[in-house]
Amino acid sequence: MKYNVLLVALFSASALFSVETIQETQVETIQPITADQPYTGEYENTQYAALDHQHIAQTVSEAPRAQPQPSEPVLSQREDMLITVTGQGVAPMNTSSPAQAYALAKRAAVADAYRMIAEKVKGVRIDGQDLIKNMMVKRSTVRTSVRAMVRNANVVETTFKEGLCEVEMEITLSHADFQ
Amino acid sequence: MRSRDGNHSFSRRLSVVLLFSLALPLSASEYLISYRYVIKDALLYNESLTISQAMQKCKGSPYRELILENDASKDLKKIINQNSETFINYLHKLGLSVEHxxxxxxAQNKSTTTLTLKTQCFKVDFNDNFARISPLK
Structure with missing residues (x-):
C-alpha cells in the first residue's frame, strides 16, 4: 500500500515537470517568427526573463505577422530597377536673398531624397520603447536609423514653392552593383 | 662636377635643387578633398568642404574626371569656389555616405541626416583655360 502511494506521487511529479518543459519550447519557437528575422538570440534571457512564459506565448501568437508582398519588386540579373523618390527641404528664415533660400532648401531636399533612396534600397532600423507607469503611457519613443552609401543618383526635377523645395531623384539599380 | 678649389659644394647644391624641383610637381597636382553636410529637421544645419594639397603621393588610378573652367589660376580652392554648384553635384555623383x-x-519628431564624402585623393591637372579633376581609386 505504501509503495502504491509512493508510485502515484512519483507519476504525478513527473507529469507536472513535463508540462513546464512544453511551455518553454513553445516560447523558443515562437520568438523568431515574431521578429520576422533569423533568430540571433540577442534578446534571449534579457527582456523576457522576468515575464511569465505563458503570457509571452499568448502575446506573440496574437501579434500580426508581416508577410512578404507578392507585388514587391525584386532585383533580377536580367533587368535593372529604377527607383524614384521625392525629397523635401525647407529654406531657413534668415536668408539674405531668395536665391540663397532656394540653394539651401535644395541642398536639404537632395539630402532627404538620398535618405529615401537609402531607406528603399537598404532598409530602416527601427527601435521602439514605451514606458508605462501605473497603467499609463509615460513616454513613447520610436527611433529609426539608416546608414548607406548612395552613388549615381540623378536629379530629375526641382520645384520651389513657398519656401518648400521638392527634388525628384532617380537611381538605376543593377544586379552587378551588389556583387 | 668638381670645382677648381676641389670642394663638391656646387655639385651638391645643384643636385639638391634639381631633386626638389623634380619632386615637387609630383605631389603638387594631388589634393585631398572631403565634404560633409548636415540637415536637421529639413533645414541645412552645417556644410563643410575641405581642400588641402597632398603632402604624400597618392596611390590609385584616376577615373570619372570633371573639367572646370579656369582663368590661368593654379589655386584649386578658387576654381572650386567659382564652380561650386557643378563641383558639389559632381561629388554627389561620386557617392556620399548617408546617415540618418x-x-x-x-509624437514630437526630430531628425538628422548627414551626407559625407570621406577624405579622398584627387588628381588635378591645371591648364590655361580649364582644370581637370579626377579622384584616384
Whole structure:
C-alpha cells in the first residue's frame, strides 16, 4: 500500500515537470517568427526573463505577422530597377536673398531624397520603447536609423514653392552593383 | 662636377635643387578633398568642404574626371569656389555616405541626416583655360 502511494506521487511529479518543459519550447519557437528575422538570440534571457512564459506565448501568437508582398519588386540579373523618390527641404528664415533660400532648401531636399533612396534600397532600423507607469503611457519613443552609401543618383526635377523645395531623384539599380 | 678649389659644394647644391624641383610637381597636382553636410529637421544645419594639397603621393588610378573652367589660376580652392554648384553635384555623383537618425518622442519628431564624402585623393591637372579633376581609386 505504501509503495502504491509512493508510485502515484512519483507519476504525478513527473507529469507536472513535463508540462513546464512544453511551455518553454513553445516560447523558443515562437520568438523568431515574431521578429520576422533569423533568430540571433540577442534578446534571449534579457527582456523576457522576468515575464511569465505563458503570457509571452499568448502575446506573440496574437501579434500580426508581416508577410512578404507578392507585388514587391525584386532585383533580377536580367533587368535593372529604377527607383524614384521625392525629397523635401525647407529654406531657413534668415536668408539674405531668395536665391540663397532656394540653394539651401535644395541642398536639404537632395539630402532627404538620398535618405529615401537609402531607406528603399537598404532598409530602416527601427527601435521602439514605451514606458508605462501605473497603467499609463509615460513616454513613447520610436527611433529609426539608416546608414548607406548612395552613388549615381540623378536629379530629375526641382520645384520651389513657398519656401518648400521638392527634388525628384532617380537611381538605376543593377544586379552587378551588389556583387 | 668638381670645382677648381676641389670642394663638391656646387655639385651638391645643384643636385639638391634639381631633386626638389623634380619632386615637387609630383605631389603638387594631388589634393585631398572631403565634404560633409548636415540637415536637421529639413533645414541645412552645417556644410563643410575641405581642400588641402597632398603632402604624400597618392596611390590609385584616376577615373570619372570633371573639367572646370579656369582663368590661368593654379589655386584649386578658387576654381572650386567659382564652380561650386557643378563641383558639389559632381561629388554627389561620386557617392556620399548617408546617415540618418530620427526620433519620435511623445509624437514630437526630430531628425538628422548627414551626407559625407570621406577624405579622398584627387588628381588635378591645371591648364590655361580649364582644370581637370579626377579622384584616384
Amino acid at each position: 537618425t530620427e526620433a519620435t518622442v511623445n
